[in-house]
Each structure stands twice: as structure tokens, then as C-alpha cells.
Amino acid sequence: MPAHVREQLGSALTRSLLLRGGVLCVTDHRGMAGDGTVLRPRLVAVSSLDVARVRSGKDHDGPLCHAAVGKIAGAPARALPGLGATTQRVVTSVAVPCGVCTWCGRGLASVCPSRRFPGMNAPGYAASGAALGAHGFAVLPSSVHDDAGLLAPFVAGAAEAVQRAAISERDYVTVLGDGVMGLLAAQIAARANPRVRLLGKHAPRYSLCERWGIKHRHVREAGKRQDQDVVIDCTGRAGGLLDALGVVRPGGRVVIKGPPCQLPGVGEAGIEHGRLMAAMAERVEVVGAGCGTLAEGVKLLAAKAVDTAALLTRRFPMSQAAQAFAAAGDRENVLVVLEVSGPAAAPGTVGACESA
Numbered sequence: 001m002p003a004h005v006r007e008q009l010g011s012a013l014t015r016s017l018l019l020r021g022g023v024l025c026v027t028d029h030r031g032m033a034g035d036g037t038v039l040r041p042r043l044v045a046v047s048s049l050d051v052a053r054v055r056s057g058k059d060h061d062g063p064l065c066h067a068a069v070g071k072i073a074g075a076p077a078r079a080l081p082g083l084g085a086t087t088q089r090v091v092t093s094v095a096v097p098c099g100v101c102t103w104c105g106r107g108l109a110s111v112c113p114s115r116r117f118p119g120m121n122a123p124g125y126a127a128s129g130a131a132l133g134a135h136g137f138a139v140l141p142s143s144v145h146d147d148a149g150l151l152a153p154f155v156a157g158a159a160e161a162v163q164r165a166a167i168s169e170r171d172y173v174t175v176l177g178d179g180v181m182g183l184l185a186a187q188i189a190a191r192a193n194p195r196v197r198l199l200g201k202h203a204p205r206y207s208l209c210e211r212w213g214i215k216h217r218h219v220r221e222a223g224k225r226q227d228q229d230v231v232i233d234c235t236g237r238a239g240g241l242l243d244a245l246g247v248v249r250p251g252g253r254v255v256i257k258g259p260p261c262q263l264p265g266v267g268e269a270g271i272e273h274g275r276l277m278a279a280m281a282e283r284v285e286v287v288g289a290g291c292g293t294l295a296e297g298v299k300l301l302a303a304k305a306v307d308t309a310a311l312l313t314r315r316f317p318m319s320q321a322a323q324a325f326a327a328a329g330d331r332e333n334v335l336v337v338l339e340v341s342g343p344a345a346a347p348g349t350v351g352a353c354e355s356a
Contacts, residue, residue, distance in 0.1 A: 016063040016127035017321050017338075019054055024064075024321050039090065039130045039137070041070035045150050046328040046336040048179060048236065049259060050119055054325050062123025063130065065338065068092045069140065069149045073129070089140045091152040091298065092118065092125055094260050094291045096136035109135065110290040117260060126318070126338060138294040144301045148308045150337065151184070155306060156297030158184035161232050161257040161289035167193050171229035174198075174247055176219065178205045180311055180335045181257060182234035186214050187306045189232065199243075202331045208310050219243060228252060232289075241286075250282040257289045311335050 018025055045067040053060060072088040097104050097112035104112050116122035116133075123130065140149045158181055167173055173193050175186040178200025190196040190212065197215035199222050200206070209216035224246035231244040232255045244254045279286070300306060315337040316324040328336040 014127045014129040019060040022057040037132055038073045039070045039132055040073045041068040041125045042341040043146055043150050044068040044126045044338045044340055046324050046338055051325055051329050063127040064119050065124040065126040066094055066119035067150060067153050068125035069146045090137040091140055091149045092137045093294045094153045096133050099135040138298050141302050147312055148301050151308045152294060152297035152301055154180050155184055155300050156292030156294050157181060158188055159296050159300060160292030161185050161255050162188045164287050164289045165230045165232050165255045167230055169193055173230045174228045175232045176240055176243055177234035178202050184306055185232050185234050187212055190214050204332055245279045248284055253285045255287055255289050260291050312337055
């Protein structure tokens with residue numbers, strides 16, 4: 001670790017939220033890695049990815065959570081060229097590419113084979129200080145509030161899914177899934193096409209669709225007439241593709257917006273081979289969507305292209321991390337916020353993973 005990073009982080013000890021022996025604990029943690037850029041997180045999101053990480057019960061080497069908003073406390077000139085080394089307010093990326101491989105050089109950083117997933121297979125940001133790579137964040141403009149900025153990586157993923165869908169004004173479009181990704185994708189898609197509808201499973205979230213003027217139904221109530229031109233699957237489940245193939249028309253397009261990496265300890269049944277082959281015979285185009293570009297997510301937030309305030313449904317201090325993870329697994333909530341800054345949480349156990 002560079003000397004200036006040790007100085008900024010105070011002997012390389014930070015107050016972090018870790019998973020040890022299936023238990024969530026706040027502790028003083030060592031061993032962060034990065035290129036010398038120091039982040040002081042203020043807010044972190046507790047998403048379905050983070051809940052899956054905790055529910056797996058497997059120890060995690062470093063802090064949890066992948067989406068954070070905070071300030072740059074120190075960085076070498078090469079890390080933030082032309083932006084200044086301190087006080088930059090930033091949002092972190094879901095996936096951190098290496099920035100030097102052939103794929104990154106071609107502008108395809110989202111498929112970098114060496115990319116890391118903070119909070120999953122690399123240290124996350126639920127800590128009083130974190131070190132991150134030069135390609136792991138984007139600067140937030142002053143017009144984007146911290147709360148909205150926290151959703152930038154989710155907006156980026158939803159925007160890529162809609163872009164891959166190539167929606168026209170005449171298409172009939174269905175978004176599957178009423179999690180944060182589906183709700184954002186429906187908003188973005190509706191800007192291009194008034195026929196967008198959302199199929200979900202959680203009645204409390206239908207009021208959000210009504211607020212945005214987006215048609216909505218329970219997925220079981222929707223007829224499988226194979227009459228939709230485009231289906232964007234934001235469920236993150238293998239079964240979501242089967243639902244999508246049940247409503248898309250022959251010759252239509254299905255976009256799969258899955259999680260950025262394999263969720264630990266979460267198994268999914270395989271797609272029924274015969275149904276998939278039938279879809280190919282019907283000339284259904286199935287395409288994938290990745291994490292998108294973080295800068296595009298920030299751009300859409302700055303343009304106020306999506307409503308984010310309604311998606312942040314609960315917030316907790318770091319000392320109530322167990323309650324935060326439990327709330328994040330509750331269908332009543334869309335996205336839960338954990339406040340990292342403020343009074344420091346005392347070291348100690350905060351809850352078992354079974355409570356999340």
C-alpha cells in the first residue's frame with residue numbers, strides 16, 4: 001500500500017462491516033488494496049447482491065457492499081488526471097475493470113476478464129475508508145444529490161438493458177421484475193415508448209408505476225399470448241427467461257439483464273432445453289446486457305431522467321447493519337441505505353446472517 005494511503009487511512013485501520021463465521025460484525029480492518037485512491041464513503045446501498053453475499057454465510061475478505069457515494073480523501077495524480085486529488089465526490093462502480101487489457105483498450109471494459117466485483121469477490125465499501133482502483137468510480141456533479149448518486153450504477157445497468165432492447169415507438173414492450181433494476185428500466189424505456197408495461201410480484205410497488213404512468217400487472221395475471229415485441233428480463237432468475245419467452249412474439253427480442261457476477265450460495269434451475277430450442281426456431285433474438293457505463297448513469301441522473309427518491313425506502317446507521325440487511329430482504333423495500341459517515345459504530349457483532 002502506498003505511503004500516502006497509509007497516512008490518509010491512519011495506520012491502515014478502518015472501521016468496516018465484515019462477514020465472519022456467518023456473522024455481521026463492525027471491526028477495525030486492515031489490508032485494503034487499490035492504486036492509491038482513498039475513498040471516504042458516506043452512503044452505501046444494501047442491494048440484492050449484498051443480501052445474497054450475506055445469506056451465503058461464507059466469510060468475505062474485506063468490507064461488504066458494492067455501491068457507495070463518498071469523497072476522495074487522497075489520490076496520486078495519475079489516478080484522477082485533471083480532476084484534482086481531493087474532495088471529489090464520487091460514486092463507485094459495480095464492476096472494476098483492469099483498464100490495461102485488450103478488452104479495456106477496445107472500449108469493452110464491461111467484459112474485462114480481470115474485472116473485480118467489490119463486496120463480492122473483492123473488498124467493498126461499507127467502511128470508514130476504502131481504497132479503490134482508478135477505473136472503479138465516477139465523479140458526481142454538484143446537481144446530483146448523494147442519495148440519487150447512490151443509484152448511478154443501477155441506472156447505468158438499466159440504461160444498457162434498454163439500449164440493447166433497441167425499442168421503437170411502435171413496439172409493445174414488457175419489463176419483467178419489480179426490483180430496483182426493473183423499476184429503473186421501466187422508467188427509462190417509457191421515455192421512448194408509451195406502451196411499456198411492467199410485470200412484477202410485489203403489490204406495494206405497483207403504486208410507483210402508477211406514479212410514473214406505467215402500466216403494471218402481477219406476472220401471473222398476464223396472458224402468455226406471445227404478443228410482445230420486446231421483453232426486458234430484470235428478474236435476475238433463470239425462470240425469468242422462461243417467463244420472457246412466454247410473452248415475446250416470434251421474431252421478437254428478449255434482453256437478459258442478469259447480475260454482474262455469480263451470486264454466492266444461490267443455485268438456479270437450468271432453462272428448459274426444449275423451450276429454449278423452440279424460441280430459437282421462432283427466431284426470437286436473445287441478447288444480454290451488462291453493467292453499463294457508470295458515466296451514463298450519472299448523466300441520466302443529472303438530466304433527472306429517472307425518479308430515484310421513491311426507490312430509497314429505508315436507511316440505517318452502520319451500528320444497525322443487521323436490521324439494514326433484514327430490511328433489504330423484505331419485499332416492502334426497494335433499496336436500503338446504510339449511513340457510513342456520522343458517529344462511528346463501535347466494534348462488535350451486529351447480527352447473524354440468518355437475520356438478513
